[in-house]
Amino acid sequence: MKPYAKKRFSQNFLIDPNILRKIVQTINPQPDDFIIEIGSGKGALTDLLLKSSAIIHAIEIDDDLIPDLQQKFSKTSNFTLHYADALTLNFTSIAPKKHKIRVVGNIPFNITSPLLFKIFENAKIIDDVHFLVQREIARRLCAVPKTKEYGILSVITQFYGSPTITFDVSPKVFRPIPEVYSSLVSIKIQPVINNSEFQQNYHTVVRTSFGKRRKILRNSLSDLLINKSGDCPIDLVRRAESLNVEEFINLTHWLYDSN
Numbered sequence: 001m002k003p004y005a006k007k008r009f010s011q012n013f014l015i016d017p018n019i020l021r022k023i024v025q026t027i028n029p030q031p032d033d034f035i036i037e038i039g040s041g042k043g044a045l046t047d048l049l050l051k052s053s054a055i056i057h058a059i060e061i062d063d064d065l066i067p068d069l070q071q072k073f074s075k076t077s078n079f080t081l082h083y084a085d086a087l088t089l090n091f092t093s094i095a096p097k098k099h100k101i102r103v104v105g106n107i108p109f110n111i112t113s114p115l116l117f118k119i120f121e122n123a124k125i126i127d128d129v130h131f132l133v134q135r136e137i138a139r140r141l142c143a144v145p146k147t148k149e150y151g152i153l154s155v156i157t158q159f160y161g162s163p164t165i166t167f168d169v170s171p172k173v174f175r176p177i178p179e180v181y182s183s184l185v186s187i188k189i190q191p192v193i194n195n196s197e198f199q200q201n202y203h204t205v206v207r208t209s210f211g212k213r214r215k216i217l218r219n220s221l222s223d224l225l226i227n228k229s230g231d232c233p234i235d236l237v238r239r240a241e242s243l244n245v246e247e248f249i250n251l252t253h254w255l256y257d258s259n
């Protein structure tokens with residue numbers, strides 16, 4: 001019996017060869033690339049990626065899909081399958097020592113945010129990311145200050161790289177058909193500051209600032225402002241949604257650097 005699509009794993013399989021080709025054209029895999037594909041599914045994208053001769057490590061959580069994937073690509077030497085949860089598999093343990101990895105996929109919508117945070121945690125070993133995500137999420141990743149889409153995901157993502165939306169994808173190209181449009185988002189990973197302690201502090205400042213989105217910074221950051229004196233480079237009467245990445249960086253320096 002053929003495995004049916006499972007909602008709990010956000011299974012919406014791509015069935016349109018043109019869209020699959022466009023995604024692979026955007027990724028532009030090269031023979032010496034090391035690519036992790038999140039959620040191989042029935043292998044539609046995997047198949048095209050493998051043709052580039054890049055080394056492909058596919059991660060799939062659904063044990064019903066594993067036997068077909070193993071069989072389909074059994075003779076393909078550049079393919080490794082990980083029957084695992086992409087959120088818990090240690091990327092460092094499978095990545096080559098010599099060069100950075102690329103991470104791609106028509107990703108399960110229910111794990112988009114935690115997966116992105118995992119990518120950022122592993123920023124040192126990742127070159128770029130190409131994810132098909134819900135269009136609304138794609139807009140949030142690329143949003144600019146003072147818009148309703150702008151929030152934690154925008155400010156954190158834009159600290160780690162420059163997200164761009166390459167194209168939108170109609171629900172009709174998936175089976176089963178989802179309720180929303182998707183977009184292919186590409187992010188070249190280049191953290192503004194490559195220091196993990198600073199990155200932790202930056203996350204704390206961004207999350208705390210947006211925790212009470214409508215409040216002015218002086219109120220939302222009140223716990224972090226205890227014992228803080230001197231002139232803050234950012235006017236604390238402003239709201240989180242008006243600050244760009246550079247301003248959040250300046251605010252983090254001021255809050256955490258000892259001087």
Ligand code: SAM
Pocket residue numbers: 009010011012013014015038039040041042043044045059060061062065084085086087105106107108109111
């Ligand atoms: N790549 C295939 C395609 O484009 O047709 C499948 C995409 S489907 C949207 C998402 C895939 O991710 C499913 O095969 C699902 O089982 C798998 N998946 C869901 N959660 C996962 C997780 N935590 N780790 C790894 N794979 C996961």
